[in-house]
Amino acid sequence: MDKNEIIYQEEFKIRASEIDSDQKATLPALCNLLQEIAGNHAQELHFDITDLRENKLTWVLHRLSVKIDRFPDWRETISIKTWPSSGDGLRAYRDFQILDKDNNVIGRSLSYWLMMNIESRRPVRIPKKILQMAPHDTDHVLPIQDTDFTEIEAADHDQSFRVRKSDLDLNRHVNNVRYIEWALACRPDKDKPTDIDIKFTAESVLGDTVNARCCPTSSSNPHSNYNHQIKRESDQQTLALAISKSG
DSSP: OOHHHHOEEEEEEOOGGGBOTTSBBOHHHHHHHHHHHHHHHHHHTTOSHHHHHTTTEEEEEEEEEEEESSOOBTTOEEEEEEEEEEEOSSOEEEEEEEEOTTOOEEEEEEEEEEEEETTTOOEEOOOHHHHTTSOSSSOOSSOOOOOOOOOOSSOSEEEEEEOOGGGBOTTSSBOHHHHHHHHHHTOOSSSOEEEEEEEEOSOOOTTOEEEEEEEESOTTSTTTEEEEEEEETTTOOEEEEEEEEEO
8 A cells, every 4th residue: 555545644732731841742742642643543444442342452552762853832733644654463563753834844753563362461463454554665754673672770760650540541551651751750850851762561550559760871971861661569570661862
């Protein structure tokens, strides 16, 4: 299928609840919009979560890479383009572009999705009819990488959070963007992170207490890039690993 035939686009106006003290959208707020439009497009293509649940299946976000070149201002109207972009049987990729009113690209994202059986909680192979919807002749907006995410042995900074009902998604586990919020909450510096690459490795549910920890990726540049790890406190299971960057 040609890329132009599968592209989906929506406009969003940045709301007061989506900004921070600089009156610009936050990185988690933009990630929420990426999830929103991904679900809307999947619904249009008839393979969103509600469609899959009839066969006891669901989508699970395995990894999300986001790079923001410019954060949109409060009340600014942006548009987001998205399209499914191939897969390998167990993973399906989806690309995103964030554009301003003049159609300039101000952000890009590549997401990696798994299909999971609701009862077994295990990944299953993605049906060919879904993978065949994606164009195979286009480049991704960000490169596919096998990033070496770092387990943190001694954290410089950490915070703990109790999982609330408001943290849960349709699958009744913690919403992916909540992990991003928790990861960034323990960054000690005032620099606003522009990039995040996060891999989700396990589920967390209501009542769990999770610990978000971070440390600089390099001692020579300690206030720019950070490694992040989120663990469940009860069994020390790693729930997510990430790298965030500023500037």
